[in-house]
Amino acid sequence: MRYALLVAWREYAENAKTKGFWIGIFLLPVILFLSIQVPIWLEKKATPVRYFVLVDQSGKFADVVESGLEKHHQKQLLEELNDYARKNAAGPEVPALLKEFNEHNPRAVDKFMTRGGKESFLAQLRPHLKPGAPAFQEPRRSFQPVKAPAEVNSASDPASVAEVLKPYLRGKKTLEYEGQPIELTAAVLIPRNIEAAIVRPKSKSPATDRQSAATGQIQYWSANAGDQRLRDEIERLVNNEVRQREYLARGMDIAAVKEVEQTYVPFTSLNPKKEKGKEAVSEADMVKQWAPSGFVYLLWMAIFVIIQMLLNNTIEEKSNRIIEVLLSSVTPGELMMGKLAGIAAIGLTMVGAWMFALFGILGWKAGGASEVAGHLLTTLKSSNLVPLFSLYFLLGYLMSAGIILSIGSVCNTIKEAQSYMGVLTMIMMVPLLTMTFIPKDPNGPLARVLSWIPFYTPFTMMNRAAADPPLLDLIGTFVLLIGTTALALWMSGKIFRIGILRTGQPPKVLEMLRWAARRRE
Amino acid sequence: MSVEAQLTFGGPALELRQVTKFYGQFKAVDDVSFALPAGSIYGFLGPNGAGKTTTIRMILDIIKPTSGEITLLGHRSALDVRHRIGYLPEEKGLYKKMKTWSVIAYFASLKGMKRPAARQRAFELLERYGLKDFAEKPTDALSKGMGQKVQVLASIAHEPEFVILDEPFSGLDPVNQEVMEEIIRDMARRNRTVLFSTHVMEHAERLCNRILLMARGKKIFDGTIPDAKRILPRRVRIETEDDIAPLRELREVASFRPIEPPVTTVPNSANGPPHSNGITKWELELKENSDPQSILQFCFEQKIRLHSFNQTDPGLHEVFVRLVGPEAKEAAFR
Numbered sequence: 001m002r003y004a005l006l007v008a009w010r011e012y013a014e015n016a017k018t019k020g021f022w023i024g025i026f027l028l029p030v031i032l033f034l035s036i037q038v039p040i041w042l043e044k045k046a047t048p049v050r051y052f053v054l055v056d057q058s059g060k061f062a063d064v065v066e067s068g069l070e071k072h073h074q075k076q077l078l079e080e081l082n083d084y085a086r087k088n089a090a091g092p093e094v095p096a097l098l099k100e101f102n103e104h105n106p107r108a109v110d111k112f113m114t115r116g117g118k119e120s121f122l123a124q125l126r127p128h129l130k131p132g133a134p135a136f137q138e139p140r141r142s143f144q145p146v147k148a149p150a151e152v153n154s155a156s157d158p159a160s161v162a163e164v165l166k167p168y169l170r171g172k173k174t175l176e177y178e179g180q181p182i183e184l185t186a187a188v189l190i191p192r193n194i195e196a197a198i199v200r201p202k203s204k205s206p207a208t209d210r211q212s213a214a215t216g217q218i219q220y221w222s223a224n225a226g227d228q229r230l231r232d233e234i235e236r237l238v239n240n241e242v243r244q245r246e247y248l249a250r251g252m253d254i255a256a257v258k259e260v261e262q263t264y265v266p267f268t269s270l271n272p273k274k275e276k277g278k279e280a281v282s283e284a285d286m287v288k289q290w291a292p293s294g295f296v297y298l299l300w301m302a303i304f305v306i307i308q309m310l311l312n313n314t315i316e317e318k319s320n321r322i323i324e325v326l327l328s329s330v331t332p333g334e335l336m337m338g339k340l341a342g343i344a345a346i347g348l349t350m351v352g353a354w355m356f357a358l359f360g361i362l363g364w365k366a367g368g369a370s371e372v373a374g375h376l377l378t379t380l381k382s383s384n385l386v387p388l389f390s391l392y393f394l395l396g397y398l399m400s401a402g403i404i405l406s407i408g409s410v411c412n413t414i415k416e417a418q419s420y421m422g423v424l425t426m427i428m429m430v431p432l433l434t435m436t437f438i439p440k441d442p443n444g445p446l447a448r449v450l451s452w453i454p455f456y457t458p459f460t461m462m463n464r465a466a467a468d469p470p471l472l473d474l475i476g477t478f479v480l481l482i483g484t485t486a487l488a489l490w491m492s493g494k495i496f497r498i499g500i501l502r503t504g505q506p507p508k509v510l511e512m513l514r515w516a517a518r519r520r521e
Numbered sequence: 522m523s524v525e526a527q528l529t530f531g532g533p534a535l536e537l538r539q540v541t542k543f544y545g546q547f548k549a550v551d552d553v554s555f556a557l558p559a560g561s562i563y564g565f566l567g568p569n570g571a572g573k574t575t576t577i578r579m580i581l582d583i584i585k586p587t588s589g590e591i592t593l594l595g596h597r598s599a600l601d602v603r604h605r606i607g608y609l610p611e612e613k614g615l616y617k618k619m620k621t622w623s624v625i626a627y628f629a630s631l632k633g634m635k636r637p638a639a640r641q642r643a644f645e646l647l648e649r650y651g652l653k654d655f656a657e658k659p660t661d662a663l664s665k666g667m668g669q670k671v672q673v674l675a676s677i678a679h680e681p682e683f684v685i686l687d688e689p690f691s692g693l694d695p696v697n698q699e700v701m702e703e704i705i706r707d708m709a710r711r712n713r714t715v716l717f718s719t720h721v722m723e724h725a726e727r728l729c730n731r732i733l734l735m736a737r738g739k740k741i742f743d744g745t746i747p748d749a750k751r752i753l754p755r756r757v758r759i760e761t762e763d764d765i766a767p768l769r770e771l772r773e774v775a776s777f778r779p780i781e782p783p784v785t786t787v788p789n790s791a792n793g794p795p796h797s798n799g800i801t802k803w804e805l806e807l808k809e810n811s812d813p814q815s816i817l818q819f820c821f822e823q824k825i826r827l828h829s830f831n832q833t834d835p836g837l838h839e840v841f842v843r844l845v846g847p848e849a850k851e852a853a854f855r
Contacts, residue, residue: 003631010627014619320614325676328581328608329631331600501584 003330007338008345015309015346024305024350028298029357036365036373049140050230051177052186053148053168055161058194061238065188068237069143074117075109080139081121088133089125097124107262143230146177146184158189162221169223186222186230190238194218198242273468287375288383289439292465295389296435298354299462303397304428306347307404310339311417314408323500332497340401340489347397348390355386388465395481396458400428402488409499410506420506431459442467451477454484491516532595534559534683534714535580540589542575542738549575550586551738557716557731559682562709564729565718568845572738573718574611577685580716581608594683604633607681611688611718613672617661622647624660625675632679639678646674650700666693673704684708686717690724702728722837732837736845746837753835753843754806757813759820760828762799767823773811780804800828 015021056062078101085098101108101121112121122136148154152164167173168184175184191197197216218238220231247257271285317323326335359380365373380386403424411417430450438447442464450460451469457477461469491513498515499507507515533556542550550572557563567573578584580591582599594602615624625643630636647656650670655663663671669692677684686705690698705715705728719725725732725746732749734742742749754775759765768774780802807813813832820827 006627006630014616017618316616320616321610321612322614322616324578324583324610324612325608325628325672326631327583328599328606329603329628501578 001334004334004338004341007326007330007335008342011313011339011342012345015313015343016349018309020305020309021346021350024301025353028301028354029361032358032361036361049182050143050185050227051146051175051182052143052188052230053152053165053175053184054145054188054190055148055152055154055158056190057154057158057192058190060194061190061241064241065234065237066145068240069145069233071109071113072143072233073141074113076139076142077118078109078112078121081118081125081136084136085125088130089128090130091128094125094128097121143233144177146175146182149173149175158191158219161189162187162219165221169221171223185224185227186220188234189219189221191216191218283371284375284378287372288379288466291376291379291383291385292463293435293439295385295465296431296459296463298351299389299393299396299459300428300432302347302351302354302393303400305350306343306397307400309346310343310401311404311408311421312414313339313343314405315411315414315417318409318500319412327500332500333493336405336493336496339405340398343401344394344397347393351390351393383466385465388462392458392462395485399455399481399485399488400424402485402492406492406495406499406512409496410502410512412503412506416506420509427455431456431463434460435463438463439467443469443473448473452480454481457481494518532559533557533592534561534594535716536590536592537576537580538590538592540576540579540586540591542572542579542584543587548738550579552589553735553738553740554589555733555740555743557714559714560709560712561714561730562705562728563714563716564725564732565716565735566720566722566725566732566841567718567735567741570737571735571845573735574687576735577608577687577716577718580685581606602683604679605682607632607676607679607684609673609676609684609686609689611691613669613692615660615663615668615672615675618659620657621652621660621663621671622656625671625678628675629678632681634679642678643674646678647671650674666697669693670697670700673701677704677708681713683714684716686715688719689717690719690721698724722841726837734841734844741844749837749840750834753840754808755811755813756833756835757805757807757816758802758829758831758833759805759816760800760802761820761825762801762828763825765803765825767825768805768816768819771816771819773807773815775806775808777803777805 054062054065056065082098082101085094101112115121118136118138149164149168152161154161165184165187168175169187171183174181176182193216197218218235220234222231244254244257247254317326330338359377362373362377362380407417407420407424411420434446434450438450438460441447447460447464447469450456451464451473453460454477457480461474461477464473494516495512499512535557537556538554540550540553541548553572553576565573565577575584579586580593580599582591591597593599594605596602599606616627619627622640622643625646626634626636626639629639629642634642644653644656647653652663652667652671652674655667655671660668660671673686673689676686689701689705693701702724705717708715717728729746731745732742733740734749742752758780765777768777805816807816817827817830820830
């Protein structure tokens with residue numbers, strides 16, 4: 001045992017010095033941090049304000065677009081305010097306030113605007129703010145109309161207006177807004193005779209007429225084809241207005257139509273597996289359902305990284321013939337045990353560091369900046385995901401390590417090992433490919449079949465962990481996994497003992513299995 | 522020292538009895554028996570493929586013999602006495618990224634030394650053998666010869682009683698070969714037993730008390746170097762300008778033949794034996810148990826004037842070639 005520990009200690013100490021180990025340790029925290037921080041950062045800073053010029057020759061839509069965009073901004077503002085209130089305010093009146101201005105209610109924005117907007121909302125909220133709450137930061141406007149440059153003659157035909165605006169749209173010229181030079185994202189040109197272009201179900205469609213298509217339509221000019229939000233928003237506003245006018249023209253009660261438009265039935269998702277009274281499915285439930293997939297990925301990464309180390313070290317000892325010196329000091333069994341334990345310790349260190357970072361970053365971000373982080377943290381604390389992860393990590397590692405030691409013991413160079421590793425990697429890819437399907441049907445046939453294949457048990461059962469798999473699956477697959485792992489290690493022990501002193505061409509897999517089946521070497 | 526170890530003291534340090542090893546159908550070692558007295562330096566000779574490494578591996582219990590018994594320091598398995606054994610394998614290698622001292626200390630600790638003691642010992646050895654500056658460097662910074670020296674140090678750091686060195690001289694420059702010889706002699710002086718294999722007969726001749734010669738898995742010779750030399754007939758070389766025909770009649774002489782004169786000389790007749798300035802060199806092979814002095818006396822009596830008289834023993838090299846020559850050639854072409 002002492003000798004196995006000495007071997008284990010060397011494996012640990014030497015592998016802890018490698019670059020791969022440290023990259024492995026820091027990779028996850030960095031990815032986690034970025035995946036939480038980048039969306040926050042993008043939301044706050046990176047989405048630029050889209051400046052646009054609106055030339056309305058018909059004179060019928062400019063006001064509609066402007067007020068519509070203002071309402072769009074107010075809606076965003078209200079959402080932010082609600083978020084801010086949820087995080088920073090407490091007290092019996094807060095829920096009422098939140099309910100009144102619930103952003104899902106189509107009338108909430110109108111109410112919000114008529115009742116004094118941001119200022120009055122904040123004034124109502126102020127008495128309930130928690131001590132030390134940060135000041136509210138108003139989100140930036142997504143879309144900002146600016147005045148057309150002086151050289152645009154809004155009376156000339158749309159084609160020549162577009163011609164004048166093109167250098168601005170291409171970024172060759174800049175406009176000025178509030179004293180700052182800005183880049184124009186888009187120009188919207190509404191021609192004088194737009195009325196004639198309106199398509200009605202029973203009239204002949206003018207869109208089929210190419211000639212008028214060029215002149216008679218609303219033109220949206222922009223060099224940015226990726227961000228269509230401004231176009232969509234303006235299109236929606238204009239068409240809404242067109243329909244409003246249709247209602248009027250047909251003598252319909254505009255107030256009634258508005259009321260109808262704002263009529264809705266609230267919708268809620270419920271989960272029958274949850275406690276009575278708490279069945280509502282929330283964002284937290286989504287996180288809980290998908291969190292195991294993250295752990296599957298971690299499991300896979302951790303196992304893959306450390307079995308590579310195991311392979312490299314085994315082959316190094318073999319190719320350098322250090323193995324002979326080792327075997328004059330320790331038995332092959334002690335050597336194998338030591339290597340397994342040393343690399344397992346490396347893996348546990350890495351996984352431990354990941355968990356530490358995970359809880360650290362989530363705890364740090366859960367306070368306010370990220371709701372998902374908060375849900376994830378609650379999920380981790382309240383479920384058995386972390387202990388299950390550790391258990392499946394160890395068993396999954398030991399099983400693959402058995403295979404790796406067999407491969408390592410018969411190969412003299414990494415190159416020779418690569419052909420075996422190619423096959424192994426392909427087999428190992430399956431849990432990654434099924435990772436996203438299993439949470440959608442966690443107790444379905446695919447999930448159950450994969451669970452009962454011992455090589456995939458750790459990954460699949462980890463994936464199903466949040467869905468309360470049947471006890472038969474949970475215990476049955478676990479017992480099978482332990483049994484198969486023991487068998488894999490016992491067989492690889494025999495292959496290792498024979499393979500490790502062999503030189504020359506690596507044997508076929510069948511021959512290796514024959515060694516494993518042999519009663520005595 | 523344990524009671525058991527004391528009991529074995531005085532007995533053979535190593536004993537093999539009818540050891541045979543098959544690899545599948547191939548008989549790598551065939552019924553080999555020998556015993557090594559404690560405190561001796563034993564040369565283990567034989568052509569490539571003779572079964573030396575297999576025998577060494579069986580002695581170390583890295584592989585099991587198919588049949589036969591091995592007793593090392595009174596124990597059936599080398600692993601029972603691993604603290605007391607040192608081993609330098611034929612193909613040398615070290616962990617590339619490990620520090621030099623750390624490799625020595627690791628192997629010593631696997632041989633039962635405590636970590637701090639092993640570390641201290643590693644530094645001592647590196648200093649003594651001129652590698653102090655490399656102690657903190659990874660071993661892939663060492664030259665091949667230095668690396669081999671480090672490996673030798675790693676195999677003896679724990680002061681083993683019994684050391685097996687497989688080809689310890691290969692890859693070393695002449696200076697370091699002498700250092701290696703000194704290490705071996707030093708161990709013998711402290712009553713350690715050394716078994717080493719080599720292809721260089723001069724080393725064996727200088728160092729060994731006894732040699733063991735194997736070929737094709739079989740033991741061919743086991744004994745002292747004088748014993749080995751006695752296998753070949755003794756030779757006498759003489760230089761004379763006189764006719765040596767009378768020597769033919771002497772019963773001690775088995776055969777004689779002229780040998781090449783120095784290349785600078787020119788033969789003075791087309792058919793005559795090679796000679797320089799009329800002097801011919803002859804080599805006489807003597808029959809077993811004959812005294813070279815009798816040749817000298819006979820020449821004196823027959824008035825054969827000798828310019829030189831050399832009584833040469835056959836080298837171990839010749840013994841080796843004579844004993845395993847055909848085998849070795851065959852092995853080389855296999």
